Amino acid sequence: MARKVNSLSPFNVTALALGMAFLYLPIVILVIYSFNASRLVTVWGGWSLRWYYEFFNDRAMLDAAWMSLRVAAVSATIATLLGTLAAVGLVRGERFRGRSLLSGMLYAPLVMPEVISGLSLLLLFVALNAERGFWTVTIAHTTLTICFVTVVVQSRLASLDRSLEEAAMDLGCDPVQAFLRVTLPLIIPAIAAGWMLAFTLSLDDVVIASFTTGPGSATLPIRIYSEVRLGVKPEINAICTMVIALIAVVIVIASLASKLSSSQGESAAPL
Amino acid sequence: MSARRIFAQPARFAAIAPYLWMVLFFLVPFGFVLKISLSQTAIAQPPYLPLFDFTEGWAAIKAAFAQLSLDNFRLLVSDNLYISSYLRSLVVAVASTLILLLIGYPIAYGMARLPQRWQAIAMMLVIVPFWTSFLIRIYAWINILQHDGLLNKILLALHLVSAPVVWLSTDTAMYIGIVYSYLPFMILPLYATLAKMDPSLLEAASDLGASPVRAFWLVTFPLSLPGVGAGALLCFIPIVGEFVIPDLLAGSGSMMIGQTLWLEFFTNKDWPVAAAAAVALLVLLVPPLLLYDRLQRRQLGAAD
Numbered sequence: 001m002a003r004k005v006n007s008l009s010p011f012n013v014t015a016l017a018l019g020m021a022f023l024y025l026p027i028v029i030l031v032i033y034s035f036n037a038s039r040l041v042t043v044w045g046g047w048s049l050r051w052y053y054e055f056f057n058d059r060a061m062l063d064a065a066w067m068s069l070r071v072a073a074v075s076a077t078i079a080t081l082l083g084t085l086a087a088v089g090l091v092r093g094e095r096f097r098g099r100s101l102l103s104g105m106l107y108a109p110l111v112m113p114e115v116i117s118g119l120s121l122l123l124l125f126v127a128l129n130a131e132r133g134f135w136t137v138t139i140a141h142t143t144l145t146i147c148f149v150t151v152v153v154q155s156r157l158a159s160l161d162r163s164l165e166e167a168a169m170d171l172g173c174d175p176v177q178a179f180l181r182v183t184l185p186l187i188i189p190a191i192a193a194g195w196m197l198a199f200t201l202s203l204d205d206v207v208i209a210s211f212t213t214g215p216g217s218a219t220l221p222i223r224i225y226s227e228v229r230l231g232v233k234p235e236i237n238a239i240c241t242m243v244i245a246l247i248a249v250v251i252v253i254a255s256l257a258s259k260l261s262s263s264q265g266e267s268a269a270p271l
Numbered sequence: 272m273s274a275r276r277i278f279a280q281p282a283r284f285a286a287i288a289p290y291l292w293m294v295l296f297f298l299v300p301f302g303f304v305l306k307i308s309l310s311q312t313a314i315a316q317p318p319y320l321p322l323f324d325f326t327e328g329w330a331a332i333k334a335a336f337a338q339l340s341l342d343n344f345r346l347l348v349s350d351n352l353y354i355s356s357y358l359r360s361l362v363v364a365v366a367s368t369l370i371l372l373l374i375g376y377p378i379a380y381g382m383a384r385l386p387q388r389w390q391a392i393a394m395m396l397v398i399v400p401f402w403t404s405f406l407i408r409i410y411a412w413i414n415i416l417q418h419d420g421l422l423n424k425i426l427l428a429l430h431l432v433s434a435p436v437v438w439l440s441t442d443t444a445m446y447i448g449i450v451y452s453y454l455p456f457m458i459l460p461l462y463a464t465l466a467k468m469d470p471s472l473l474e475a476a477s478d479l480g481a482s483p484v485r486a487f488w489l490v491t492f493p494l495s496l497p498g499v500g501a502g503a504l505l506c507f508i509p510i511v512g513e514f515v516i517p518d519l520l521a522g523s524g525s526m527m528i529g530q531t532l533w534l535e536f537f538t539n540k541d542w543p544v545a546a547a548a549a550v551a552l553l554v555l556l557v558p559p560l561l562l563y564d565r566l567q568r569r570q571l572g573a574a575d
Contacts, residue, residue: 008384009483015377016385016393022374023400023454026411029421033414082289089286096283098290105293111505111560113512115529116549119536120300123546127303143296146289175281197402204404207514221406228410228519232417240407251402255395 027244034237051238061223061239068203068220071134075141076198082142083149083198084191088179090150091157106147117144118211125212132214140212141202148201149194156190157183189257196254200247308546309339343547353548356531357555363517363527364510367449368503374450375457375502380491382458383465390466397462401455409448409519416444416520445521449510456509457502464498465491497566504563508556528552 034052038045055061089096090103109117121140122132130136160183168178206221213219218226220239227236347353382393400408415421416438423435438444468491476486514529526534528548536545 008381011377012381012384016381019374019378019381019454019458020396022451023397026408026415026451027400027403030407030411030414082292085285086289088282089284089289092282093286094282096286099286102286102290102293105297106289109297111508111556111563113509113514113529113552113556115512115514115532116304116553119532119545119549120304121296123303123307123542124296124300139296143292146292150289179281200402200404204406206406221404224406224410225515225519228406228413232410232413236410237414240404240410243404243407247403251399 030237031241031244033234034241036234036237039234051234052242054235055238055242058235061220061235064218064220064223065239067134067217071138071141071209071219072199072202075138075145075202076195078138078142079145079198080149080191080195083146083194084153084187086146086150087153087157091154106150109144110147114205114207115211118208121208122211132212133217136212136214137209137217137219140208141198141205144205144208145198145201148197149191152194152197153187153190156187160186192257193254196250196257200250203243203247304546304549307543308343308550309341310543311340311342343543344551346544347547347551352531353528353551356526356528357551359525360511360513360528361555363445363449363513364507367446367453367510368507370446370450371453371457371506372499372503375454375461376499378454379458379461379465379498382462383468394459394462397455397458405452406515408452409516412444412448412451413439413519416447439520440522442521445517448516448520449513452516453506453510456505460501460505461495461498464495464501468494497569500566501563504559504566508559508563511556512552 035047035049036043036045037048037050086102086106090099093099118140121136121143125132125136164182164186165175165178168182169175173181204221205219206225209219209222210225213222220243224236224239227233378397382390382397385393413420418435418437418439420438422438423432426432426436472490472494473486476490477483481489511527512529513527514533517527518530518533529552532545532548532552535541535548
């Protein structure tokens with residue numbers, strides 16, 4: 001009798017099925033329609049790769065995609081370096097002056113409305129007289145994704161057994177050597193997952209990029225956004241499907257990385 | 272000195288680079304927003320009067336302080352456009368959060384009831400859309416909701432409506448978009464509290480004669496309140512400042528504060544007023560942010 005209390009009821013199953021359908025159906029429909037031969041987005045004209053072909057002949061879109069990939073790769077790399085350093089400082093540094101200010105600054109962008117972050121960074125770049133384009137968007141994306149790397153690496157570091165580092169130091173390593181030879185290899189999967197999270201978030205952003213980019217250097221989301229405002233185009237379906245495919249690959253790699261990390265003993269990262 | 276203490280020193284130095292980065296690109300920009308919100312509008316590039324000119328010395332700084340004005344904030348409270356967009360943002364955020372709770376709770380509850388192995392899979396399934404592009408997910412809905420889109424086709428085929436319904440550019444479309452985008456943010460904290468719950472509490476309730484429904488309201492729901500609070504705030508806070516979803520899915524009628532700010536900045540090029548609107552939006556968000564912070568701290572405290 002008592003077992004029944006915590007088991008699945010038909011109500012639970014229905015809620016789960018409807019919930020998952022709600023989350024996934026729109027994306028599935030989008031992917032299917034990207035292979036539609038018809039010019040009209042809503043009329044099914046048979047399977048075709050026509051819109052993918054159109055995309056690879058669309059100079060402006062290709063430039064925007066290239067810009068987005070570069071921004072995402074560079075900003076994710078800087079964010080991973082800084083985010084990992086911040087995680088090491090916060091977890092292993094224990095209490096130091098200004099620690100709560102650092103964690104406050106790191107986590108604030110998580111909840112800050114994007115229009116405010118975008119506006120404030122633009123005002124800074126204008127005041128610094130910085131030319132807006134690749135580097136300003138990259139800096140903006142770095143600032144906003146550091147916290148995601150920090151969260152992932154921090155939880156991995158916190159679950160790590162400290163006696164490993166202590167043993168390394170007893171055996172004659174200095175703290176930096178102990179970190180590089182013992183700690184770093186153990187948290188590498190979490191660092192990789194953090195990089196990929198930062199990469200996908202940068203690839204997705206439209207609001208902050210709109211504020212911080214200059215003329216002639218639009219990212220892919222900015223281009224998609226301005227096209228979508230003018231109405232639905234089948235080419236956009238194809239571009240979106242490719243972005244989804246890219247992100248799916250990244251997620252699979254990231255989850256393999258975190259599985260690898262958890263199979264090495266400790267508990268898995270939350271993401 | 273223990274090895275742990277020796278390690279703490281270089282670890283602190285590790286924080287210097289991220290510290291400097293965040294001060295320069297997060298804290299200082301807010302100083303600029305605040306400063307510009309208090310300065311005069313000007314027809315220039317950049318379109319505001321500079322406030323500080325440190326090269327001119329102390330007297331110039333004092334003069335600059337004397338020039339600070341609250342005019343932009345006075346404009347905000349006297350202009351109907353701003354008041355109505357603040358109100359609309361609040362209404363939309365509250366309504367969306369309630370809908371999200373109603374939809375998200377049963378899903379999270381179902382997830383927590385799954386066998387252990389399936390829970391991990393279900394959690395992955397909820398997280399994946401969060402990784403997938405936000406803009407693309409909104410765009411997917413435009414496909415479905417447009418005049419001759421899939422939704423109208425299905426409704427017509429089932430003879431539920433006799434003519435296509437206008438979905439796009441309505442508040443309904445906007446709510447669908449918001450609920451769709453923020454659902455993972457609601458489910459995950461709810462699931463986290465529900466999954467941690469001790470099942471023997473429900474067994475005890477049923478042994479004492481409570482019906483499943485009664486046990487839910489008397490035991491499960493009260494115990495899940497921290498998750499409800501965290502999920503609600505995690506959704507409410509960003510929805511208030513939402514720009515993309517209302518811009519793409521809602522009609523051109525009343526705007527949310529994020530849209531007004533955007534318009535003021537890019538179309539009207541009134542930077543000081545836009546900055547003042549940003550400061551006001553931030554002030555509006557301080558109470559829910561503090562509440563969320565307190566909730567998180569209590570959760571962490573309970574976990575230790």
